[in-house]
Amino acid sequence: MDLSTSYMGLRLKNPVVPSASPLSGTLDGIRRMEDAGAGAVVMYSLFEEQIDLESLSLHASLDHGTYSTAEALSYFPEMRGYNGVGPEGYLELVHAAKTSVDIPVIGSLNGISPGGWVEYARLIQDAGADALELNVYFIPASPFISGKSVEERYVEILRDVKGSVSIPVAMKLSPYFSSLGNMARRLVDEGADALVLFNRFYQPDIDLEELEVTPRLVLSQPHELRLPLCWVAILYGELLTDFAITSGVHSHQDVLKSLMAGSKVAMMASELLQHGLGRITEVLRAVEGWMEEHEYVSVNQMIGSMSRTNVADPSAFERANYMKMLASYRTASR
Numbered sequence: 001m002d003l004s005t006s007y008m009g010l011r012l013k014n015p016v017v018p019s020a021s022p023l024s025g026t027l028d029g030i031r032r033m034e035d036a037g038a039g040a041v042v043m044y045s046l047f048e049e050q051i052d053l054e055s056l057s058l059h060a061s062l063d064h065g066t067y068s069t070a071e072a073l074s075y076f077p078e079m080r081g082y083n084g085v086g087p088e089g090y091l092e093l094v095h096a097a098k099t100s101v102d103i104p105v106i107g108s109l110n111g112i113s114p115g116g117w118v119e120y121a122r123l124i125q126d127a128g129a130d131a132l133e134l135n136v137y138f139i140p141a142s143p144f145i146s147g148k149s150v151e152e153r154y155v156e157i158l159r160d161v162k163g164s165v166s167i168p169v170a171m172k173l174s175p176y177f178s179s180l181g182n183m184a185r186r187l188v189d190e191g192a193d194a195l196v197l198f199n200r201f202y203q204p205d206i207d208l209e210e211l212e213v214t215p216r217l218v219l220s221q222p223h224e225l226r227l228p229l230c231w232v233a234i235l236y237g238e239l240l241t242d243f244a245i246t247s248g249v250h251s252h253q254d255v256l257k258s259l260m261a262g263s264k265v266a267m268m269a270s271e272l273l274q275h276g277l278g279r280i281t282e283v284l285r286a287v288e289g290w291m292e293e294h295e296y297v298s299v300n301q302m303i304g305s306m307s308r309t310n311v312a313d314p315s316a317f318e319r320a321n322y323m324k325m326l327a328s329y330r331t332a333s334r
Contacts, residue, residue, distance in 0.1 A: 001291055002298035003284070005039070007242055007264045008131050008168035008193040010104045012039035015299055016255060016280055016287075019246045019267035020045050020108040020133065023277070030097045030105070036280040039265065040104040042133055043097070046090045048111030051120055087120065091127040098128035106131045106170070112138040114156050122164040131168040134161055135199060147178050154183070155190055162191045170194035170244065174201060175227055184235055194242040195235070196267070197228040219270035224248035229261045234317050236262025237309035252286030259299060260306035 003014040020042045023029050033041050097105045107124035109132060111117050121132055136157055140150050154171070162169055171192040177183040184195055205216040225248030232243045245258040246267035258266040271279055296302055304310060308317045 001288055001296075002300070003288065005264050005299050005303070007040065007104075007244065008170060010040065010130055010168070012104065012265065013037075014039040014284055014287075015259060015263075015265045016284055017042060017106075017244070017265045017267045018272055018277075018280070019269045020135070021269040021273060023269070023272055025093075027093060027096050027100060029277075030101060032277050033280070034101045034103050036277045037284050038103060038280050040106060040130075041097075041101075042106045042267065043090075043094060043108050043129075045108040045110035045135060046087060046120060046124070048109075048113065048115070048117040051087050051117040091120075091123055094124055094127040094129050098130075104130040106133055108133045108135060109161070110135040110137050111157065112136060113153070114160055118157065118160045118164060121161045121169075125165045125167045129167060131170065131193070132161070132165060133170045133172055133196060134158060135172040137199065137201075139201060151177065151183055151186065155186055158187055158190050158192060168193035170196050170242075172196040172199050172246070174199045175231065180231060181235060181238070185239055188239045188241045192241060194244055194264070195239075196244040196246050197231055198247050200224075200247055219273060220248050220250075221270075222248050222250045222254060225250075225254050225257065229257055230317055232258070232263050233261040233307045236304045236307035252283045252290060255283060255287055256290060256302070257306075259302050260304070262304040262307040264303065 005012050005015045007015075007017075014037065016038060017040045018024065018033050018038050022044055024033070024041055024044050030041055030043075094105060094107055105128070107121075107127075107129035109118075109121060109124070121134075124132060134157070136154050138150065138153060158169070158171055169192060171187050171194070173180075173184070173187075173195060175198045187195065200220065202215065202217060204213045206212075207214045225245070228245045228247050232245055236243060242264045243262055244265045244267055245261070245263040246269075249255060249258060249266045249268045250271040255266040268280070268283075291297075291299075308314045
């Protein structure tokens with residue numbers, strides 16, 4: 001039975017890939033992912049703010065405080081605690097991982113604006129990364145920012161990064177574009193080697209006792225798989241790129257559904273944070289068991305088999321199926 005797949009031209013022994021999370025923050029964690037059977041690993045993200053903060057600190061040291069102020073550094077207070085190694089340590093970890101494991105190592109850059117931070121794409125490549133995942137985590141909070149300008153920001157950042165590296169680049173997207181299919185096509189036309197669906201925006205909460213707005217990390221739930229599953233199934237066959245699903249993947253069934261929709265890999269984080277890296281081994285065994293029971297001989301045999309272009313009723317992914325769902329709901333409520 002052949003579990004191997006290809007993703008951005010990289011050969012993976014299987015399609016289960018830990019996505020960017022603190023689990024890849026140490027060399028030991030990355031080794032344990034490989035030992036558990038991961039097909040590849042996406043490194044935790046290096047943030048634009050971290051790079052800017054390091055640049056500000058260097059500037060302050062060189063100019064002896066001439067231009068730096070406490071207020072300037074206060075824009076990035078959370079970055080001091082994000083990880084203990086900083087940008088240079090990140091590059092060292094990528095290099096150490098590449099010399100210690102045999103699976104592909106995918107770097108991760110997280111930013112919101114064109115600028116000098118994209119130069120780290122080349123540095124991550126030089127450190128040995130096999131590919132790069134680009135996460136433009138941008139929330140257009142101002143009502144004066146147009147949808148067009150948001151889209152141009154994504155395209156411009158991807159263009160700058162692609163111009164800096166020769167390794168494959170995946171673009172991680174949110175589902176909130178007014179025309180997701182068109183945005184996906186523009187990014188593929190600009191050179192995206194893969195689209196990763198979807199980024200999860202972590203929404204703030206309100207502390208009723210302290211009367212403060214507080215960040216709250218909520219891990220994904222299996223039902224969140226449906227949205228990326230739908231969009232990968234719609235886009236597969238329409239765009240010449242690879243797809244990865246990264247929201248709501250918790251079980252072997254989720255991995256199988258992701259592949260059938262058209263994804264080359266299924267990325268897990270929340271499940272591994274909750275239940276440990278041993279879940280990779282368990283999920284892979286269950287995938288093999290399902291494939292044997294249903295007489296599948298390879299992963300490639302199922303990729304895209306349930307996409308919109310390959311199912312008997314393509315309208316199942318469109319408005320017609322919405323109308324059928326409402327009709328069945330009315331019948332059941334009588």
